[in-house]
Amino acid sequence: MTSFSDLNLDPKVLKAIEATGYTTPTPIQAGAIPPALLGRDVLGIAQTGTGKTASFTLPMITMLAKGRARARMPRSLVLAPTRELAAQVAENFDNYAKGSRLKKALLIGGVSFKEQDQLIDRGVDVLIATPGRLIDHFERGKLLLTGVEIMVVDEADRMLDMGFIPDIERIFEMTPFTRQTLFFSATMAPEIERITNKFLSNPEKIEVERQNSTSETITQVLIEHEPRNRSFAAKDKREILRAIIERDSAQSDNPLRNAIIFCNRKTEVDVVAKSLKKHGYNAEPIHGDLEQSHRTRTLDGFRDGSIKFLVASDVAARGLDIPNVSHVFNFDMPSHAEDYVHRIGRTGRAGKLGTAYTISTPSDAKYLDAIQSLVKADIPRGENPWTPPGKSPRDEAAKEDAHNAEEPKRTSSRTRSRSKAKPVQEAAATPAPETPAETKPAARTSEPREEQKRTRGDRSRGGRGRNDNGPRVVGLGDHVPSFIEMSFDERRAETA
Structure with missing residues (x-):
């Protein structure tokens, strides 16, 4: 089994690692540190929580132990997508660089430009930054990236999700062509692969198996x-x-x-x-x-x-x-x-x-x-401890009681409505008295035209005249025009 002492790290770095309690490197650390110490570009594919931060901080501290920082010209650059990750990288440098004289600066949003400018002016060996704040300092003329020897891009897939890829390409172009690049990402989207092909030179690729299992604890x-x-x-x-x-x-x-x-x-x-x-x-x-x-x-x-x-x-x-x-x-x-x-x-x-x-x-x-x-497993289902209003057993029982209490009332109301409707049904079943002869409509008379118009107008509103309270006549009544009778007589003669 590989140990940190087998990775040719600086003795001061090994002592700092021992102080943190770590003894065995993770797969990404064991794969990335040796080629990084040889000055090769590294492409690491591993998820968060696999020890990526130490896989680039440890070789950087070892390689930067010799040399001297110059004002406004950092010797190394680490890019992180968020302020919290950048701050965590800075904390790792503090832990592992104990005993060395390396200086660092953290450039993130939400912090005064003046304080950050003062750190850069004094010269730093390690510059840790988010892309946006780094470009702000560069555009203000407070920073030069021509002295960068080692460049690290951490969590590149998150950079892609947050829309930082154009900024990353611009920063790459600000740095020397001879720089060493350490590039880490959890996935290799087409856009990320394009950048690595463009800006990395014959990198050593270390791919740790995707973390698709959860801890048994x-x-x-x-x-x-x-x-x-x-x-x-x-x-x-x-x-x-x-x-x-x-x-x-x-x-x-x-x-x-x-x-x-x-x-x-x-x-x-x-x-x-x-x-x-x-x-x-x-x-x-x-x-x-x-x-x-x-x-x-x-x-x-x-x-x-x-x-x-x-x-x-x-x-x-x-x-x-x-x-x-x-x-x-x-x-x-x-x-x-x-x-x-x-x-x-x-x-x-x-x-x-x-x-x-x-x-x-x-x-x-x-x-x-x-x-x-x-x-590759179903997540165990658990009991929902909260019940929506109206869904608890007590509420359901109350609803059932209310339903049972209302049921007799509904029955009685239906009975009453049926009893009331009965006389009407009986009345409808009783045959209507025969229409008196005097009320039967007479044949068309030569009544005045105005009177005919008035009568037709009244009949159009409901079928009867306003002052006519007689029974409604259905069909032709007892009067059948002679031309219709003739047609029936001819039909009977044909079928006879």
Whole structure:
């Protein structure tokens, strides 16, 4: 088995690694460090949580141990998609570069330009930055990238998702052609493959098997719920979330101590955090639209336990190493199956027990199928602890009692209505008296034209004149015109 001492790292680096408690490199570290120390370009394909950060920080510290930084001209550059990941890389450098004289600077949004300019002016060996803030400094004339010897692109697939690929290409063109490039991504989308073919020179490719299995220390539970209608789905899920929190906080086996709650959209992150706080829970949101000072303060509070519930988006929590998380909630079903493995991997770390809940509605069926296909197992179904109004056994019993109480009234009302209708039916069955002869309509007379018009007009409104209260005449009555009788006589003669 390979150990860090077999990788030709600097003795000071090995001592720092020993102080952190690590003894054996991960597959991506064992594959990437040797060619990186030889100065070759490296293309690493591995998911978050496989030790990628150390696979480039350790060889960089060893290679940069000799040399001297110059003002505004960093010797190495590390690009990360989010502020939190950039800050985590900087923390790794602090841990592994103890005993060396390397200087670093962190360029991220939400921090004063003046403070960052002062660090760059003094000269840094390692510059860690997000693409947007790096370009801002370059365009202001405060930074030169012509002295970059080593360039690292971390989480390239997230760069693609966030629309940073044009910025990455521009930054590549600012750096020397002779630089060494270490490029890491969880997947190889066509756009990422195009960049690697363009900017990497005969790279050493290290591909770690895709992480498609979940830790055995994590208890996975799927809570299925069919909302009353689509507009109630989010509200119902917030009710379910609070019900699970209340139930698991009281249990003796792996009780809920803290939790990360993942949502797919920033707006949903804010709504869920606000709802939890409204109901008395100690919760805070974290996503890309918040001030960096607020995000840093929130993460620190969650790590030290002063914040119990962290409501986060995938981008904000991507790759963060937060220990001792007892529960994870997928408030929204992740649209990418790989994100499910990443999310629930925030709990059950270092051999500790963890619980991961996923709240599912019928509209999530295709995402659920993709997740279960990836992990090659069905997520165990759990009991929904929340019952919608009107669906509890007590409510159903009350409805049944009310129904039984109303049933006799309905029967009696029907009986009364039938009894009332009976005389009318009998009257309808009684034959109408024969029309008197004097009321029979006479043959057409030569009455005045105006009177005929008036009569026709009255008959057009309902079939009778306004002042005619006699019985309605159906058909031709007893009077049949002679020309019609003649036609019947001719027909009878023909058939005789």
